Amino acid sequence: MEGASIKTFLAYLEKIDKSLLRILTNFRMEERNGKVYLLTEDETLKEKAEKLLLTKLGNGIKNSVVVVLEEERQVKENKESKTAEGLSSRFSFQNFIVGEGNRLAYEVALEVAKEPGKIYNPLFIYGSVGLGKTHLLQAIGNECARRGYSVVYKSATDFSEEMVDSIKSGKIKEFRNRYRNIDLLLLDDVQFLSGKERTQIEFFNIFNHMFLNEKQIVLASDRHPKELKDVSDRLVSRFEGGLVVEVCMDEITKLEIIKRKLQELRIEVQDKIVQLLMESTSNNVRDIEGTIRSIKLKGTGHLKEKSLSKNDLEKIKLYTALHFGLKPEDLVGNKRSKKVNKARHIAFYLCKKLTDASLIEIARAFNRKDHSTVIYGIKKIEEEAKRDRKLSYILSFLEKHIGDRL
Secondary structure, eight states: OTTOOHHHHHHHHHHHOHHHHHHHTTSEEEEETTEEEEEESOHHHHHHHHHHHHHHHOGGGGGTEEEEEHHHHHHHHHHHOSOEESOOTTOOSTTOOOOTTTHHHHHHHHHHHHSTTTSSSSEEEEOSTTSSHHHHHHHHHHHHHHTTOOEEEEEHHHHHHHHHHHHHTTOHHHHHHHHHTOSEEEEEOGGGGTTOHHHHHHHHHHHHHHHHTTOEEEEEESSOGGGOTTOOHHHHHHHHTSEEEEOOOOHHHHHHHHHHHHHHTTOOOOHHHHHHHHHHSOSOHHHHHHHHHHHHHHOSHHHHHHSOOHHHHHHHHHHHHHHTTOOHHHHHSOOOOHHHHHHHHHHHHHHHHHSOOOHHHHHHHTTOSSTHHHHHHHHHHHHHHHHOHHHHHHHHHHHHHHHTTO
16 A cells, blocks of 8 residues: 555555444544554554554555554654644645635645745635635644744734733733744734734734745635725735635535545435535535534434525515615615615624524625625624614614514
8 A cells, every 4th residue: 555545545444344444433534745644642542543453454554554643743743843833733735625616725835835935925815714724724834844844823813912912011022023033924814903003013014024034924814805804005915915815615525525524423424414414504614514513413303403494584684674764675785875784784693693594695695795794794793782782772672573573
């Protein structure tokens, strides 16, 4: 099995020993340097697997399959890397499922990991929630850390909080120097830089220093740089100065993800279950994983209960519009008046609160291109309600009034 891949290894076991295959599904699998790595945090399971592999497949397996304790691997990676902050060993290029909707982002991320700071700098990856942006950032980080680069992965929110703490404790110089001295910065959820002026100033200066010194910057957001709200023009210009690439999900990729996740959770891949998952989940890996875990616990019966009546969304749209003296079609159209926008955002909020509809389904019901608009609207209403008692009252009233009619 020289030059083994996970696919060929599993196919080999399917023919040779299915009982061993069932045991090995308890492991997380990765491909690296022509070998298959079986990863587990259970030392007893590790020893058992090593013995079974040796007994049933012989010494030759040592050249292509390696059993590793997760903690052992983490220690090894930390020794090889000067800094590896915020990385999870769960994410790699090997276990990223590639399809037409994410192929370009995947291939570009691979190139960046091979030569950080040399090409595609900065790299800006954008797309809806749960499509693998974080996975790609982490995969780049893990590959670079393995090769000895210093890497920091942060969400924009954590970055901002760290900066504020540094100012309060009088350690802003240490904060700046720490980021300026790393080789690779991975900043996730960049949309949450919105409105944070001081954070944007600090990040702009760090960005410039890293860029001029050929240090790699990789950014991820749920929207294109041009669509970022309350982010300075000079930062947006920097984001667009490298390569901007989108991740999305097509039906074939979703199908492959469902099959892989079923295998990982040791559920038999049956056409009926696969089709049910295709119909009852959104194009969101987290939603797919959560639904499969639910199937493992409860079976498939509850999925039918979860399926949404489109009529519920229509009712919410109707009653919300009536409350604000509008027509339902106003909420699905392109009117941008303050009154219509607020009513539309409240309707988004109520759809999420009162139904099991996914963000994608809500977006479709309101004729929106993707669910980033829905996320933004819901967050805006939630934040305003904390400060505005009148809005909080309106939400409570509508929630009860509409909820009683669904």
